[in-house]
Amino acid sequence: QVQLVQSGAEVKKPGASARVSCKASGYTFNNYAIHWVRQAPGQRLEWMGWSNAGSGNTKYSQNFQGRVTITMDTSATTAYMDLSSLKSEDTAVYYCARDAYGFGWFQDYWGQGTLVIVSS
Amino acid sequence: EIVLTQSPDTLSLSPGERATLSCRASQSVGSGYLAWYQHKPGQAPRLLISGASSRATGIPDRFSVSGSGTDFTLTISRLEPEDFAVYYCQQYGSLFITFGQGTRLEIK
Numbered sequence: 693q694v695q696l697v698q699s700g701a702e703v704k705k706p707g708a709s710a711r712v713s714c715k716a717s718g719y720t721f722n723n724y725a726i727h728w729v730r731q732a733p734g735q736r737l738e739w740m741g742w743s744n745a746g747s748g749n750t751k752y753s754q755n756f757q758g759r760v761t762i763t764m765d766t767s768a769t770t771a772y773m774d775l776s777s778l779k780s781e782d783t784a785v786y787y788c789a790r791d792a793y794g795f796g797w798f799q800d801y802w803g804q805g806t807l808v809i810v811s812s
Numbered sequence: 813e814i815v816l817t818q819s820p821d822t823l824s825l826s827p828g829e830r831a832t833l834s835c836r837a838s839q840s841v842g843s844g845y846l847a848w849y850q851h852k853p854g855q856a857p858r859l860l861i862s863g864a865s866s867r868a869t870g871i872p873d874r875f876s877v878s879g880s881g882t883d884f885t886l887t888i889s890r891l892e893p894e895d896f897a898v899y900y901c902q903q904y905g906s907l908f909i910t911f912g913q914g915t916r917l918e919i920k
Contacts, residue, residue: 727909729857737849737857737900739909753908754813787856797904798847800868802856 694718696726696788696803703809704778712806714771714788721764722746725791726771727799728762732784740786742796743771751796778810814839814903816912824920831888833915835901840881845905848877848886851914852897860899861886893919 699713714726725744731737741752745764752760761774771788786806789799815838825831835846844865849857859868861877874889888895896919901912 729911736913737851737902737911739902739911742909751907789857792859792862796907796909797845798859798862798902799857800859800862802858805856 694790694801696790696801698786698788698803698806701807701809703811706778706780706810706812708778708810709774709776710778710782710808710810712773712786712788712808714773714803716769716771716790719790721769722766724794725749725796726762726764727789727791727796728760728771728773728786729789729799730784730786732781735784738784740773742791744791744794746794749795775808778808780810782808783810784808813908814841814906814910816901816903816910818899818901818912818915820915821913822916822918824918825891826920827891827893829891831886831891831895831917833886833888833899833917835879835884835886835912837882837884837903841884841903842905844880845903846877846879846884847902847904848875849900849902850895850897851900857900888917891917 725742727742728740743750743762788803790801792800847862848860851857898914
């Protein structure tokens with residue numbers, strides 16, 4: 693069965709970077725894109741970007757002004773999301789999710805979420 | 813960027829009642845590229861319906877959608893206790909995916 697298992701919670705200081713991992717299993721990793729979506733406390737879900745290891749395509753939300761990078765390790769079937777220059781507003785639960793078709797559409801399987809707290 | 817506005821923000825109903833949730837887009841969502849998700853506290857969002865009308869695996873037929881263009885509706889025909897959650901619409905018809913602000917469906 694499809695599973696996405698994310699890394700554990702992190703506490704970071706403002707200005708630092710955070711990396712969240714997403715280990716995929718139960719399907720052919722290169723055939724599907726992985727999205728990253730976050731939810732800050734009391735806020736709506738916010739799409740951050742997606743990447744497809746098979747096609748090499750990546751797309752990022754404009755809202756992060758180049759601070760987010762998604763990388764795909766096909767040998768480890770793991771996706772990574774790096775967020776730099778952290779601010780307190782980046783405190784959120786970060787989710788990885790599989791794209792149902794591999795090219796930036798909706799998400800059919802989700803990871804359990806990773807809490808990132810940004811605090812001095 | 814396509815902005816999605818959901819209404820109402822909160823809907824208070826009883827089990828067995830019918831729920832109608834609305835999602836309005838700031839511009840036409842091409843080819844019905846709209847999905848709905850259910851989100852419960854402490855859990856990951858769950859895909860309900862995609863492509864404006866296709867239920868995901870395991871989603872009961874009491875969930876249905878209608879609409880096109882800029883106005884979409886999620887209907888839950890008879891509410892079960894497990895249906896009380898936050899519901900989000902999402903458009904994926906443009907380069908940048910966006911979500912609505914969510915409708916909280918609470919027990920009356």
